[in-house]
Amino acid sequence: MSDRLNDFLLHLSAALPDAGPGSADPHRFHWIAVADELEIVAIFHALEHLEGELTPQRRSTLDAALNLITIRLRDDPELPEELIPRIAALYRHWGDDHPLRHLLLPWLTANGTIEALQEFADLIADDPPTRTAAAAVGFAPLLRVGDFNAEALYPRLLAALQHISVAALVLDLSNFLFRSGRLQQHPAAEISNQLIELLGGITTRLGQLEENAELTPEKLQLLRTQVSEGVAMAVALCDALALIGEKNAIGKLNQVLELSHRQLQCEAAAALARLGVEDGTKHLAEMAKHPVVRLRALKFAEEINGLESIEPEWKSPVARAEGELALWLSQDTQFGLPPHEIELVDERELSWPGYDDPQTCYLFRYAYHMPAGSFQSLGVVGPLTHSFAADLTPWKPEDAYAAFAGWQAEHQDVFESEPPEWQDAQKQLADSLTQRLQSEGYQVIQVIKLGYFFGDVRLVAVVRRADGIAGVAVADLRTTTFYSGEGTDRPIGPHEAYMMHKGREFLASFNPNTYGI
Numbered sequence: 001m002s003d004r005l006n007d008f009l010l011h012l013s014a015a016l017p018d019a020g021p022g023s024a025d026p027h028r029f030h031w032i033a034v035a036d037e038l039e040i041v042a043i044f045h046a047l048e049h050l051e052g053e054l055t056p057q058r059r060s061t062l063d064a065a066l067n068l069i070t071i072r073l074r075d076d077p078e079l080p081e082e083l084i085p086r087i088a089a090l091y092r093h094w095g096d097d098h099p100l101r102h103l104l105l106p107w108l109t110a111n112g113t114i115e116a117l118q119e120f121a122d123l124i125a126d127d128p129p130t131r132t133a134a135a136a137v138g139f140a141p142l143l144r145v146g147d148f149n150a151e152a153l154y155p156r157l158l159a160a161l162q163h164i165s166v167a168a169l170v171l172d173l174s175n176f177l178f179r180s181g182r183l184q185q186h187p188a189a190e191i192s193n194q195l196i197e198l199l200g201g202i203t204t205r206l207g208q209l210e211e212n213a214e215l216t217p218e219k220l221q222l223l224r225t226q227v228s229e230g231v232a233m234a235v236a237l238c239d240a241l242a243l244i245g246e247k248n249a250i251g252k253l254n255q256v257l258e259l260s261h262r263q264l265q266c267e268a269a270a271a272l273a274r275l276g277v278e279d280g281t282k283h284l285a286e287m288a289k290h291p292v293v294r295l296r297a298l299k300f301a302e303e304i305n306g307l308e309s310i311e312p313e314w315k316s317p318v319a320r321a322e323g324e325l326a327l328w329l330s331q332d333t334q335f336g337l338p339p340h341e342i343e344l345v346d347e348r349e350l351s352w353p354g355y356d357d358p359q360t361c362y363l364f365r366y367a368y369h370m371p372a373g374s375f376q377s378l379g380v381v382g383p384l385t386h387s388f389a390a391d392l393t394p395w396k397p398e399d400a401y402a403a404f405a406g407w408q409a410e411h412q413d414v415f416e417s418e419p420p421e422w423q424d425a426q427k428q429l430a431d432s433l434t435q436r437l438q439s440e441g442y443q444v445i446q447v448i449k450l451g452y453f454f455g456d457v458r459l460v461a462v463v464r465r466a467d468g469i470a471g472v473a474v475a476d477l478r479t480t481t482f483y484s485g486e487g488t489d490r491p492i493g494p495h496e497a498y499m500m501h502k503g504r505e506f507l508a509s510f511n512p513n514t515y516g517i
Helices: 003-012 030-034 037-048 056-075 083-094 101-111 114-126 132-143 156-162 167-179 189-210 217-244 247-256 262-274 278-287 291-303 317-329 397-408 424-439 494-510
Strands: 341-350 359-370 373-381 414-417 443-453 456-464 470-475 480-484
Touching (some): 003 056, 037 056, 056 101, 083 101, 132 167, 167 217, 189 217, 189 247, 217 262, 262 278, 262 291, 341 397, 359 397, 397 494, 424 470, 443 470, 456 494
Antiparallel strands (some): 341 359, 359 373, 414 443
16 A cells, blocks of 8 residues: 555544644645546545544545545546446435535546446436535536537436426536537427426416515525526526427416516527527517626527627627626625616726736726615726725726726735734834834824735735824835725725735836826
8 A cells, every 4th residue: 555545544534633624734635636546446445434523634635535536537537347336325325414425426427437427317316415516516527528428317317307406407417418419309308398397387486486575584595595596497497498499388488588587587588589489589689788687688699690689789898898797796606686776987998917918998887775775886897807895986997997907917926925924024124114104194003914016015004194084005115105995985995905006006017108007
């Protein structure tokens, strides 16, 4: 047994005292991504006999191993044939309360043999992960272009449509395999009537949820989860029924158009248009007026050669940029819904760090109006699509662009360090710059970090000026720049201020003649 394998098995066992998930070097097990066949078999044997409590350290070791073997199989899908049924058996043995058992699924789909795919289909049909995000890990290898027999998944995989956690994933995969030509017939074509009934049931349920006006915070969270699951399934169903060419679905698709959810309206309209219903094309043109679904509506209209039905103002570069920002803001990782207001405030060509050619940059003001209050800020579309949690509306467009450039730009000679990381020389420099800020009349509330910019160093601190205005000071060896917190109840903080500061320098160096910051 190799030393590296022995070291891994020791950490996986209960023999070592647990020191927390971060106690081991995160790179010490990277060799597993290139492990040989005997090592893979030995690791799997250890997984089968894993006993004892899954402590944080053991969970971290197990997490690393499962993910690294997936990488190994992705790059080299060969796996000892006798392991495939054992993988499925181990998945079932760990049970649905095991936090990492879903990481076994991509071992089967990355392998891609008929036997492995059949085992995967059985597991998803009988005992899928209870969380969609966990289940998606197993489906991901199947969405890559590869040489595997897609027919091995069907019809067994369709039995998983009864499970809400994987139903949309199953249909999305089926749609992908048919659309990409991997399957000559849509695998759900023979159960299209079942899909129509399912779409009708989901549409009715979503309509009922839209009418539910009295919600506590707990019920609101549950509602969002139910709506998210329902929308994902309805989208997949609309796409599948259109791909199958099922004209019997037209009535149910028209019912989807009556929902207030614009993405679903867009999907149903596209499905109707693909089925030859003229009202579908007309509805797509209406959907293009709404920023959050504009890009999707334009994409669908282009696919059916119906772009001419959409008014020019909704197809312009500005309109597309507006749609991109609205879609980004509506993601669950951002606000989770489209802005109530959005308008263009600036458009210009800029040479941007990281790009060889000048970039068209758009700056939009957007706003949300909630029962608890309103929020507004600026968002950028162009070389990046982004916004901050702070309100940038008090700042000039030049400053807003600088903040986004400073956030995005990366260079090995541009970095920051915070007080716990400082050596004695850095502490002395920070003390010296702090004293200078105080001599200039600033009350230093908190020192945040030191920023290094191509050999230049500056102190970033939260301060208050002599006139009582709070903000952020950035002090280098020569000058001090103050970033005011006035003009909004959500001002930029020290990190956004420093992004703006270094972004100004980046943009000034890239745009010396046409853009001075």
